[in-house]
Amino acid sequence: MKPLDFEQELKKRNINPSHQRLKIMEYLARHQCHPTVDQIYTDLQKDISTLSKTTVYNTLHILAQAGLVRVITIEDKETRYDILTEDHGHFKCENCGAIYDFQIDINALASKDLSHFKIYDKNVYFKGICPKCLGNNLPGTENLSVQTAQS
């Protein structure tokens, strides 16, 4: 989604394109690293000094419900958010905690068991060790979830 479309996208869904909401969407677009509420809040506070964490929560709930944001609950206690809604999987490195995106044809997953289910959301989560950590003999926590998996 192009940054300037945010306002349109919100209006289209009868969501008031308020300053805070647009800023949060813009932030997600700029930081496609699956940030947590706290990261979003801390960073945006520099822009909007009066910002409340509750607003961040509210906004993300609204965006998620509207399908404009993807909720990632890969196991962290903290929920993460992703503005990319196209199909892709998430890989979490159990060593450094980084979360990588990877391409995957989720529609090919259509299971016949689900023929009578209405499916709104599909998530694929893998876990393991990323190449960086495999190479470095499992060191510490340098990368914090920004990568895209592409050898």
Place this chain on the structure above:
Amino acid sequence: MKPLDFEQELKKRNINPSHQRLKIMEYLARHQCHPTVDQIYTDLQKDISTLSKTTVYNTLHILAQAGLVRVITIEDKETRYDILTEDHGHFKCENCGAIYDFQIDINALASKDLSHFKIYDKNVYFKGICPKCLGNNLPGTENLSVQTAQS
């Protein structure tokens, strides 16, 4: 896994097959409904009156790390546990909250992006509305996560 093998499975992994641990495994085998810690604790307390919730947490962590139990974090605030480790997906009905298992060939998902990653765990989570709720014009919360998806 057959109930009687639990002791063997634990020993094989150098995990002491204590009473509590065996009971928890047995419970998971009998209740393949992806129970929460609280459900396990509450039910097993009838058997083991001194049982502590901390023990349930400890045991599940150990079992998960040993690969004997699958951790489900599909979005509930509460983590759920599944003793079935064979590949299958989980579908959560956003209306009634039920969690269904469905068959899926997760290995077919191998993404070339991940060729240099070491993958330990693969999870597929779908969300939407289950047939029961679709049929009933979206009523309330009757089924609490015990189904298997098979029309």
Place this chain on the structure above:
DNA sequence: AAACAATATTGTAATCATTACAATATAATT
């Protein structure tokens, strides 16, 4: 433009699953 209603934002307090940790109990080993 003023008044009013509707909606958004904010801040604080409450909730609740999970973890930390110290104490006790149990099992394994010598």
Place this chain on the structure above:
DNA sequence: AATTATATTGTAATGATTACAATATTGTTT
């Protein structure tokens, strides 16, 4: 039986999320 190691227990602390009431902002009507 004595000693060490491991498991279990209970309570207190943590921390993300939610509830809620108060304030601010926006939109609408007259």
